[in-house]
Amino acid sequence: xxxxxxxxxxxxxxxxxxxxxxxxxxxxxxxxxxxxxxxxxxxxxxxxxxxxxxxxxxxxxxxxxxxxxxxxxxxxxxxxxxxxxxxxxxxxxxxxxxxxxxxxxxxxxxxxxxxxxxxxxxxxxxxxxxxxxxxxxxxxxxxxxxxxxxxxxxxxxxxxxxxxxxxxxxxxxxxxxxxxxxxxxxxxxxxxxxxxxxxxxxxxxxxxxxxxxxxxxxxxxx
Numbered sequence: 001x002x003x004x005x006x007x008x009x010x011x012x013x014x015x016x017x018x019x020x021x022x023x024x025x026x027x028x029x030x031x032x033x034x035x036x037x038x039x040x041x042x043x044x045x046x047x048x049x050x051x052x053x054x055x056x057x058x059x060x061x062x063x064x065x066x067x068x069x070x071x072x073x074x075x076x077x078x079x080x081x082x083x084x085x086x087x088x089x090x091x092x093x094x095x096x097x098x099x100x101x102x103x104x105x106x107x108x109x110x111x112x113x114x115x116x117x118x119x120x121x122x123x124x125x126x127x128x129x130x131x132x133x134x135x136x137x138x139x140x141x142x143x144x145x146x147x148x149x150x151x152x153x154x155x156x157x158x159x160x161x162x163x164x165x166x167x168x169x170x171x172x173x174x175x176x177x178x179x180x181x182x183x184x185x186x187x188x189x190x191x192x193x194x195x196x197x198x199x200x201x202x203x204x205x206x207x208x209x210x211x212x213x214x215x216x217x218x219x220x221x222x
Contacts, residue, residue: 011051012059012079018043021075021089024061037097037124044075044089052087055079067093069128095124099131099152100138106147111161112138117153129154160192163215172199172210176222185210185218 021043029039060080065073073093078086103118110116114135124131131152132138141158164170164187172185184202191197191212199210199218210218 010054012053012055012085014046014048014050017046017050017052017059017077017087017089020059020061020077021091024075025091025093028067032095037095039096040094042092044091046089052085053079053083054081055083055085056081064088065090067095068125071123071125093125096121097124099124099133100135101152102147102149104149106143106153108143108146110143112141112143112153112158114139120150122152127154129156160194162190163193163212164197164218165190168216169202170199171217172201172208173213173217173219174222175219179222181222187218 025039025041025043029041032039057080060078062076062078063073064076067073071093072090075089075091076086077089078084098119099122100117101120101122102116104116106112106116117135117138119135122131129152131154138153138158140161142161143157144159145157147153147157166187166189168187170185170187172183174181174183185199185208186202188198188200188207193212193214195212196209197212197218198207200207208220210220213219
């Protein structure tokens with residue numbers, strides 16, 4: 001396709017807008033191909049009767065919708081010339097690439113093992129739920145809702161396993177800079193790494209709020 005000619009005196013046509021959006025999407029596809037993803041696209045239909053103000057330079061095209069979250073992302077086409085204008089189009093965009101899927105049905109509450117999942121090529125932007133690229137990203141996580149065989153294992157279906165459970169004996173580390181003191185305690189609730197949990201100090205019988213930093217280990221500021 002020959003490049004459109006932009007001039008001060010002639011109206012901007014639908015053909016020129018289609019060419020500008022096609023060039024932008026082609027560049028996006030080439031960028032993603034270099035990262036291992038396959039992008040196919042179809043520019044949106046534009047009424048051939050369209051006649052916008054002349055644009056002395058080629059309009060700028062940018063995504064206003066995330067193409068990784070939707071197969072119909074919005075594109076903004078902007079002219080910053082002496083008679084500026086802006087319009088939006090909605091092309092069809094498909095992004096295919098590797099993602100983790102369930103190799104068998106996985107029930108709610110199961111902890112994901114490497115044998116339960118595999119990496120397949122799927123359409124990544126069919127939904128806004130995201131995806132996992134590597135098996136290591138999901139191994140060890142706990143399933144929140146059932147996952148069918150062949151379905152993507154998306155982040156919203158997983159949660160971190162408990163690092164401490166109610167009634168567990170834990171190590172309490174009280175820290176101040178490089179100085180620390182340890183004592184023993186008992187967890188009063190379940191919690192994952194990064195969450196807070198109430199812990200009973202077994203020496204003083206005091207209840208404190210601590211941050212879970214590792215399985216069986218919590219920290220409090222001194």
